[in-house]
Amino acid sequence: MPDGAIATTMTSPADRRAGEILRLRREIGRMQRRRSDDAVIPVDAALQDLLPERGLHTGAVYSVSPSPSLIFALMSASSRRGGWCAAVGMPTLGLEAAAAFGIDLSRLILVPDPGDRWLAVVSALAEVVPLIAMSPGSAVRDQEAARLAARLRDRGCTLLSTAQWPQSEGMISLHDPQWEGIGEGWGLLSDRTVTVTAQTRTSPRPQSLQVRLPGSLGGIEPAPIAPVAPVLPVAPVRRIDREQTPLPNHPSWAVA
Numbered sequence: 001m002p003d004g005a006i007a008t009t010m011t012s013p014a015d016r017r018a019g020e021i022l023r024l025r026r027e028i029g030r031m032q033r034r035r036s037d038d039a040v041i042p043v044d045a046a047l048q049d050l051l052p053e054r055g056l057h058t059g060a061v062y063s064v065s066p067s068p069s070l071i072f073a074l075m076s077a078s079s080r081r082g083g084w085c086a087a088v089g090m091p092t093l094g095l096e097a098a099a100a101f102g103i104d105l106s107r108l109i110l111v112p113d114p115g116d117r118w119l120a121v122v123s124a125l126a127e128v129v130p131l132i133a134m135s136p137g138s139a140v141r142d143q144e145a146a147r148l149a150a151r152l153r154d155r156g157c158t159l160l161s162t163a164q165w166p167q168s169e170g171m172i173s174l175h176d177p178q179w180e181g182i183g184e185g186w187g188l189l190s191d192r193t194v195t196v197t198a199q200t201r202t203s204p205r206p207q208s209l210q211v212r213l214p215g216s217l218g219g220i221e222p223a224p225i226a227p228v229a230p231v232l233p234v235a236p237v238r239r240i241d242r243e244q245t246p247l248p249n250h251p252s253w254a255v256a
Helices: 013-031 045-050 068-080 095-100 115-125 142-155
Strands: 040-042 055-057 061-064 085-088 108-111 131-134 158-161 170-182 187-200 207-212 237-239 253-255
Touching (some): 045 068, 045 187, 061 142, 085 115, 108 115, 142 158
Parallel strands (some): 061 158, 131 158
Antiparallel strands (some): 170 187
């Protein structure tokens, strides 16, 4: 190398991700979470009727729709109670939206782009984070799923996967969105009513409900129940005696 030349080191994306994993492991070593003895992770009251135990099983994997609003709604109750949450492989998640759902940003770990090291990142986070949302960077192989599932059960960590997961505990999907706030060609989108459906191993029959997601304040709210039209009283039916009230060519039953 000529005198005075400056040596530069180019870092590949893979090396940067490996360094990020090492940094996460160091941070995880400091946190030292204890395994929770709770059988379920709580969810918002608006979603409790969807699940047989009114929460998410600890140590299980759920396949969910790739909706940031749904993921934040499923995380919100646990975060409000002081639990840590993480999102892996989801670069479009917004911190402002997370805060609107009541998620404590100081206890939210974001790993936007783990690349093909997503499995190592999730395995490391499972040591200390009880609830993780993940979008896999590649197809999930059966061996990888089985290995990670064993780690989740051992640590009592629940995983929300936006991809189909082999042998998942259940599926939670969001569909039929209906925005409100638009008038006759004008207005602003205010809130959205959606249908959320859950199907689990312990409750194989799909359960559905409607919620506002997001609601008027940005979080999740129960959808208002449509008013039922009042039932008008029906006039009583009276029999007319032909002998007392002769009505030629008239049927023997008439409405009073």
